Amino acid sequence: MQKSWLNEVQWTAEGLIPVVTQEFSTGKVLMLAWMNREALALTAQGGYAVYWSRSRRRLWRKGEESGHRQKVREIRLDCDNDALLVLVEQEGGIACHTGRHHCFFRRLEGDAWHTVEPVLREPKEIYGGP
Amino acid sequence: MQKSWLNEVQWTAEGLIPVVTQEFSTGKVLMLAWMNREALALTAQGGYAVYWSRSRRRLWRKGEESGHRQKVREIRLDCDNDALLVLVEQEGGIACHTGRHHCFFRRLEGDAWHTVEPVLREPKEIYGGP
Numbered sequence: 001m002q003k004s005w006l007n008e009v010q011w012t013a014e015g016l017i018p019v020v021t022q023e024f025s026t027g028k029v030l031m032l033a034w035m036n037r038e039a040l041a042l043t044a045q046g047g048y049a050v051y052w053s054r055s056r057r058r059l060w061r062k063g064e065e066s067g068h069r070q071k072v073r074e075i076r077l078d079c080d081n082d083a084l085l086v087l088v089e090q091e092g093g094i095a096c097h098t099g100r101h102h103c104f105f106r107r108l109e110g111d112a113w114h115t116v117e118p119v120l121r122e123p124k125e126i127y128g129g130p
Numbered sequence: 131m132q133k134s135w136l137n138e139v140q141w142t143a144e145g146l147i148p149v150v151t152q153e154f155s156t157g158k159v160l161m162l163a164w165m166n167r168e169a170l171a172l173t174a175q176g177g178y179a180v181y182w183s184r185s186r187r188r189l190w191r192k193g194e195e196s197g198h199r200q201k202v203r204e205i206r207l208d209c210d211n212d213a214l215l216v217l218v219e220q221e222g223g224i225a226c227h228t229g230r231h232h233c234f235f236r237r238l239e240g241d242a243w244h245t246v247e248p249v250l251r252e253p254k255e256i257y258g259g260p
Contacts, residue, residue: 003241004241004242005238005241005242005243008243018148018162020150020159020162022159026157027156027157027158028157029150029152029159029215031208031213032148032150032208032213044238074237074238075237075238076234076235076236076237076238077234077236077238077243078161078162078233078234078235078236079226079227079228079230079233079235080233083161083162083233083234085159085234096209097209098209100209103208103209103210103213104206104207104208104213104215105206105208105209106206106207106208107204107205107206108135108174108204108205108206108207111133111134111135112134112135113135113138113207
């Protein structure tokens with residue numbers, strides 16, 4: 001991968017960049033995830049979001065288990081070259097592994113985090129149960 | 131600061147958390163920045179966004195030089211407790227130090243990043259020139 005546009009990205013010491021994923025049609029911020037160079041190249045090439053899973057230490061083709069893929073509409077880089085914004089269409093309308101539309105479902109109210117978004121589909125239905 | 135809601139946040143090894151800042155009225159993603167515990171407490175308490183500047187290694191009261199403060203409407207935490215979404219009203223309509231509405235002003239088109247947002251006010255007008 002000799003692509004010069006990839007060289008403009010300021011990767012962290014671990015070779016990653018934080019990615020804000022926003023739903024194209026609603027403007028909802030779906031999630032914050034991470035990409036490495038390969039994930040970004042694959043995302044640009046394939047048209048579907050591919051992240052780097054820091055917990056599993058491997059490429060994570062979003063939707064590979066859930067079917068909730070993210071079709072990419074735009075990829076944007078910020079002023080410091082150290083953050084990405086990816087605009088997507090969220091297949092199935094569920095971005096979060098908890099079965100919610102998006103991951104930012106807890107809101108600070110007074111001195112506590114309150115869940116303010118419903119579960120649209122139970123995780124065990126999405127991922128299969130034991 | 132003994133507040134338990136602050137203890138629910140998964141801080142990085144450096145004591146930070148990435149923060150997506152979104153404009154409340156337009157849904158635009160303005161920037162990605164970082165907070166430490168003190169910045170988050172001050173943001174919640176004071177109602178204006180306070181970040182941790184990694185380059186300057188100090189608290190950064192957004193707008194302290196530019197006047198472009200961010201009035202906070204909502205603070206949200208994600209499913210893994212390791213990312214924040216802050217919904218704000220952007221005073222002056224300019225979030226980016228380049229004088230643009232927001233920081234994600236370059237879009238990937240083919241094999242290159244293209245600037246697709248105008249400068250609304252020259253940085254030297256905002257910050258003062260030499």
